[in-house]
Amino acid sequence: MKNWKTISYITAICFCTLWAAAQAPVRAQARDQAKDLLQQASQAYAQAGGVNAAFHIQTREPGGQAGDQIDGSILLKGNKFKLNVPDEMITWFDGRNQWLYIIAAEEVNLSNPGEEELLMINPVNVFQLWQHGFRCRYAGEKTLKGKAVREVVLEPEDTQSDIQSLTVDFDKATCQPRHIVIANKDRSGSVIDITQYQPHQDYPDQLFVFPQKEYPTATVIDLR
DSSP states (O other): OOOHHHHHHHOOOOOOHHHHHHHHHHHHHHHHHHHHHHHHHHHHHHTSOEEEEEEEEEEEOTTSOEEEEEEEEEEEETTEEEEEETTTEEEEEOSSOEEEEETTTTEEEEEOOOHHHHHHHOGGGGGGGGGTTEEEEEEEEEEETTEEEEEEEEEESOTTOSEEEEEEEEETTTOOEEEEEEEETTSOEEEEEEEEEEEEEOOOGGGGSOOGGGOTTOEEEEOO
């Protein structure tokens, strides 16, 4: 049985004294390059208006064995989103309230997620992680499925965090996210491929609110 909270967190959601002194300029440069790229990506998203993205996720269980494969889509507008995993779940977030509809159970969990939780739910917010308790470093350019991408690695400053690292590949030409790897300390995690990314979509705000009239038999559980 799937862990719905984990799936929702995944859509899109990723550092010897002499040795440290010798590496400091290199690390500072890598950090500055990473921040510059993340800021460019954030600016590109801000200018994109509404975004329609599709994704494929390969999850990993603790120990590293393959877990579920998940395909879905997400509609984005600023800090609002609608996440859809067909036949499994739909999540709406209007900037404050989140409705998680579990299709098989016809159950809706209504909550007010915190900032850190939202940073993991919405993969696009990976742009902002370096401002929220994550170190970042630039890992260079490479080719991914025939496209030139630039890679950033983010690591939590909190040593108690379950997350080991997030690795994000951005399209070199557009700064759009293409590939995200979330690695946890227990070797669980997720590999997210963003298979479609269409900016400049026009979405009304109401699209990101749970349309209760369309789900008359759904039970709404208010967790706020």
